[in-house]
Amino acid sequence: MLEIVDGHYGHGTFALDISLAAKSGELIAVLGPSGAGKSTLLNILAGFETMQKGHIIVDGRDVSLQPPSRRPVSMVFQDNNxxxxxxxxxxxxxxxxxxxxxxxxxxxxxxxxxxxxxxxxxxxxxxxxxxxxxxxxxxxxxxxxxPTKVLLLDEPFAALDPGLRQNMLALVKEITRERALATLLVSHQPTEIRDAADAIVFIADGQVYPAETPDAFFASPGHAAVAAYLGKTSR
Amino acid sequence: MKTRIPQLIILFALTLGVAPLLVLLVESGGAIHIETTIFSVLAFTLEQAALSTLLSVVPGITVARALARQNFAGRQLLLALFALPMAVPAIVAVLGVTALIGNAGVLPGLISPYGLAGILIVHVFFNFPMATRLFYQALQSAPQEAYKLAAQLGFSESATFWQVEWPLLKIALPQVAAIIFLLCAASFVAVLTLGGASATTLEVAIYQSLRMDFDPPRALALCLLQVALCTALIGFAQAAFAQDRGFGILRATRFRYAAQSKVALAADWFTITLGTVIVLPVLGVILWRGMSHLHFTALTWRGLGTSLCLAFASATLALILGRPLAKARDSASRVLSLSGLIMPPAVLATGWFLVLHKLGDSLALTACFIIALNSLIALPYVVAALRARQMQLAAFANLQSNLGISGFNAWRIVEWPLLRSATTQAFLMALVLSLGDLTAITLLGSSGILTLPTLLHNEMGHYRGADAEGTALLLLLICGGLTFAAQKLGQRDA
Known part of the structure; x- marks a missing residue:
């Protein structure tokens, strides 16, 4: 459904290598330390930023060169929507x-x-x-x-109360299923999205790590960066 | 209370301006002579102010939008250039316009620089760039998400205008229009030098009725009209002042994601070029023609020395009065800081002039009044420049008292570092305004005091065009340099 293969984005001293695959109907949480490039990834998918290398494939079509309005992508921001x-x-x-x-x-x-x-x-x-x-x-x-196929949410519920956040998350998940969207949700609350997310994509150290199931991600941090992010000491 | 002292000083100054007029009113048996000629003066005041506003605001919106849409390397430079007219003394702009389109000018016979046309050109030279900057700032206040949404939802250029840009411009429009209308309604130097007999505004008519005809009742009637007009406008204009007409840099740029059509691109660049053409020639002609006439005679030095002394004194006074007023949040402080706009210079100076007249025209006393009037003229700008920083400082009040930082330590560690550049900026602004002043000195009038602007005015009056161009350039360089310094400070601070 949504795929980026061997993508690379650079701006000044910031660099991000991107590989990503998402199925339709799947809610993926994007986690990572601040400044790692979570919002950048979303901006690239929406067409507000451009990769120097690599292609964005949505439903078998390359949308890399399309302007934001032509992409079957919708983005919800934290504020000012x-x-x-x-x-x-x-x-x-x-x-x-x-x-x-x-x-x-x-x-x-x-x-x-x-x-x-x-x-x-x-x-x-x-x-x-x-x-x-x-x-x-x-x-x-x-x-x-x-006509959306990919839904991007950049910390859309950060300013809401915990109870309300759970409601909104449930609504997003329902919509993702109903419309068979590939949804990427950037969050700063890893524990809150644990139950709702189908997979977790972790971004740190200039790269996008392959998606894992939430259980696997939280149970045994595969990388030192994940352990540091979650506040667990790595072995 | 520390705010009480400047409040009382300003109130005293205002009373000193109003009281002699009231005395006159009582002496004349309470009757105000309203002749029909007064209404033609009022009509012309409103006409020229309305036209000046229209000719500044409409191109201002267009150029601001073009600048906001086109992100190019020289944009910040161009916006800095648009801040320059604020630093140009009115008499220098008048010389620039006559040197450009006057009989002996670069483009003679195009339009006469005298009468309504000349007044409008000078007013647009000052206010169109200011309008452009204020509207540009309004456009840049949109959240970045608005432009992302516009790109994502496939907004056309007109949809972007109506849904994103116009709502922002609509908020700024009445304030910007009101402040320009107010400044043009109270404009003195341009009308005095270019107006002539038929093109007279209230402000100039007040001066003439007192100084040429010595007709105080007529002056009184004109003053009342002028105060009524300015009071009506100040309510609107106040909001624009809060936004600061200052020399500070403009908000961080917003990126536009939507692709632009060739037509839009061409239209924008045409507009930007046209806007630059309104601002550049007046400045350019002074630079070009003044260059070969830049001279330093004994008179120049004397004028420069006097100007600097008076300007330093009034800028210092404006800071001393302005700092507590910027800090205070009560409406009395707010209104008093704007008193130089509510009671335009001619009104205040009328009363002061009568007092001076009674006390016997001493040179020192006249100088004091000139300093006082200039600091009141500068006060709204000084307070606006200081207020933003002062608010920031107020946010730290709890932390400061929690840490027990007070007295000299508070000033040394917290207040001065935060206020330093805003204070210097405010001081430079007041300095520039006073250095270029011809209003206060003409209104309070003393032939014994020679400043650079009065020297320039004399040279123009005696048809010594070459000397005038040299003096104008000198004034322009000093005021431009100080403005540039103020801008740099603002940039470092942002």
């Missing part, structure tokens, strides 16, 4: 028509997406009048109306 002057409904509608001129089918699609994330009743509100968690749901609703 919604335009403050537009209603929640309009913010979702932007995913279908940047000029906000929607036909009836598209309108129904927006309504359905808002209902799916539990915001049907708040559709006409402005982002300033809803909670932080609800604003992030708007971003997820927008993902639902776009």
């Amino acid at each position: 919604v335009f403050p002057h537009l209603t929640l409904w309009q913010n979702v509608a932007l995913g279908l028509a940047p000029n906000l001129e929607l036909n009836n089918t598209q309108r129904l699609k927006v309504d359905a997406a808002l209902a799916r994330v539990g915001l049907g009743a708040l559709a006409s509100r402005k982002p300033g009048n809803v909670s932080g968690g609800e604003r992030q749901r708007v971003a997820l609703a927008r993902v639902l109306v776009r």
Whole structure:
């Protein structure tokens, strides 16, 4: 579904070697110390950064040279996912028509997406009048109306309470399954995503380590870097 | 209370400006003479201010947007260039405009530099670059995610404008327009030198009714109108001041991800070039023609010496008054720090001039009043420059008291290191404003005091064009150099 083979990204003194494979319907947690390049990996997939070497394959097609808007990729940021002057409904509608001129089918699609994330009743509100968690749901609703195959989440729930974070994580997982997306979620809370994630990708020391199952990752850290990250002394 | 002292000093200064006018009002039996000519003066004041605002704001938005969209190597340099007009003394800009399109100018016969056209050109030269910088700053205040979203959702250029850029510009627009309108409504030097008989604003009419015609009741009526106008505008303009008209560098640049069409690219570059053409020639002509006439006669040295003394004194006074006001958060401090804008120089100077007149025109006293007026003119900028840093300092108050750092140690370890560059910047700004001052000195008027701007004004008045160009260049170099230093400080600080 999603694949990067022998990719390399460099910017100044920062360098990252990237190999990655994700299946559809799979929720992958991206972990690693801060500054390791977790956000960079997401930015590369979304098309905001460009690798010097290697290709990004989505569904058998090379998207490496496509601009962000042409890629079947949606990214949800930690903050500022919604335009403050537009209603929640309009913010979702932007995913279908940047000029906000929607036909009836598209309108129904927006309504359905808002209902799916539990915001049907708040559709006409402005982002300033809803909670932080609800604003992030708007971003997820927008993902639902776009032709997305890869979903990228850059610490999207970092500012939310623990209980709410679990709810949102469950919603992301449901959407990943329903839409058969390949989802990459950057997190700073390894223990919280342990149960939800299907696999864990670890980034440190300028490279992306191959995906492991959460159990394997937490039980026996394969690298000194992982042990240091988790706060376990390596043998 | 430490803030009380500067508050009382400013209140005293304001009272000294208003009281003689009230005395006049009582003496005249409480009647204010409102002749019909006053309304034509008011009408022209509003007309030129409205046109100046329109001609500054619309190109300002266009150029700011083009600059925000095009990331090129010289962008920071161009934005620094756009900060330069703020440092140019009004009389130097007037000379630049006449040297450019006057009868003996580089492009004679294009448009007359006198009357409304000339006033508008000078006002746009000052305010268009300021508007550009303020709008650019507004555009750069968008979170980076907004531009990522725009790229991801495939926004067209117009969608990006309406969904990302316009909401930001819309917030800045009324503030920027109000501050420009206010500055143009109170503009003195440009109107005095280029206006002529028919093109007179309230500010200049106040001066003329008192100094040429000695008609205090008319001056009083004009003052009341002027204060009413400025008070109405200051509410809007205040917000723009909080953003700082200062010399500091602009916010970190935002990256645009969306590819641009060739048409957009060409339009942007056309706009940027056009914007540069508004700013550069006025500065260029002074550099080019002044170069061969740069001279240092005894008069130049005397003017320079006097200018520096007066400027140092008023900048110091502005800092002494401004620091406590920047620190205070009460509305009285806020309003008083803006008093130089609410009560424009001509209004204050009218009362002060009457007091001076009563006390017998002593040179030393006149100099004191000039220093005081200049520091009040500089005060809004000084307070705005200091306030941001002062707020940052306030955030450390709890930590500071927790660690028991107080008194001299607090000043040495925490306050001064944090405030040093902002203080120096504020001082340089006040220095530049006072060095270029022709307003206060003309209004309070003393033929005995010769500064560089008055020297320049005399040379222009006596058709000694070559000398004037040399003096203008000297003033431009000094003020430009100090501004450059202030900018460098801001950069180091950011």
